[in-house]
Amino acid sequence: MKKQTGEVSILSIDIGGSNVKATILNKQGQLTMEYDKIETPMPSTPKNMMEAIKKLVKKFPNFDNISVGFPGFVKNGVVMTAPNLGNKAWEKFDLQDALSKEFGKPARVVNDADMAGLGVVNGKGLEMVITLGTGFGTALLQDGVLLPHLEISHHPIAKGQGYDDYIGDRALDDIGEKKWNKRMKKVFEVLKTVFNYDSLYIGGGNARKLTFKLDSNMKLVTNEEGIKGGARLWNGDHIQGINAVIDSDKKVVKK
Template sequence: MGPASAALPQLPHRAIGIDVGGTGIKGGIVNLRKGSLTGKRFRIPTPKPATPEAVAAVIGEILDELLSREKAPAAEELTVGVTVPGIVIDNVVLSAANIDETWLECDTTELLRSLPGRISTLNDADAAGLAEARYGAGANKPGTIMMVTLGTGVGTAIVHDGVLVPNSELGHLEFEGEKPAERRVSAASRERLEMPWDEYGETLRRFLVHVERIQPVNKFIIGGGISKRSEDFLPGVTGLRAEVVPAQLTNDAGIVGAALYAAERARIADLRSTDL
């Protein structure tokens, strides 16, 4: 599980993760011992427009479905993690590059107050990175790991010795005259520019070299839906000091990471209240 996961035995056995995406909002019950879903994911299309209120209503529907299942977490220990594609600090959304602009300055604690459980919100790439670092391609690996998610945009997550350093957002760097870098490096950009796979691999290689100068890491984990085609472009990503590997948890990473994050935040809050 990694050196920062010693408190995992003190967490509830299960938690719920909900991953808010541009086309779909999906959730699941997560086994926190194994880092895997208990039962099938439940998905509802993302509403149009995806305002906070509309998304909150869908999150409520997903929670209702998951809590109706036989293996749902007990009410007294229910924690729920929710991902948002933006910077999130203290459950407040501070950027909206790839979501409806009405999310700016949205306090998700207030937004989701009527829903059951103890709810925590975090950046979507951070959730995926935390899951991969604890349960996936970075499990049991000390040092600094960076998850790079390639989709509509480029998300990054930094995890050091199992501890998340949130909101890195390195996909918004300037890269080869392009700002943000995701306009050239994202999976959507590859399709828009009709970039061959070998050319895309070389572009990604140059981007990771650029990132490595700013934030040296031990391992890059490449995620997002495009990671299923990693054999088409990762062979060209060579010459870095860090190891570069594909993600293992694929589409479940956001759900798993969100659930783990919420359970740990609740546990930390309980410990702090005990110390007062």
């Protein structure tokens, strides 16, 4: 697909425990092509992940910037934890810099739920986004502005278990959908009480397995909607809650 003169294109990538998904967005967050995916490599080392990303986007149209949602704690584009991919291999890996050097384009990397949150919220009040997949991802936004990331998935929810252990893929496989849904009801009650959000958005591959009625301020969202957040990573108005925006050359751009 040929770009129009002056149009900014953004390669938006969502890294998950099962698949790596990507598409090209315009600056408004609209998809300019159908999103594509590839299986997450095993073992999911940085080297293997970089190779998978290169393979996935090999035939993509040209792009100007890169946005990535990563399943772990990310600080200034550097992966600090990656519980569902392998913490040891990823610890302090500068994924943002690696992608920028590989493709010769500016890159920004944030937590995957944070990027999804930017893509799905309506910008009114306190909004919470959760992703139900290999693990449990969360993001908080106030009036459309992304707040500092909290690793809520590691907070104990039951008998010393964090959310990843309690309602992640492994728990779902072990206890089945009926008991998993019972646990999800408990989780929603906790989130409602603790955060008192105005709206809650639920994404991730396991969201479709919820079988009970959701509250009126709760909404299921798709991966396609979440990946649109890659465009808003380049709009500082939406990310002022992060300590700073880091350019690919490592210069800090302060708000």
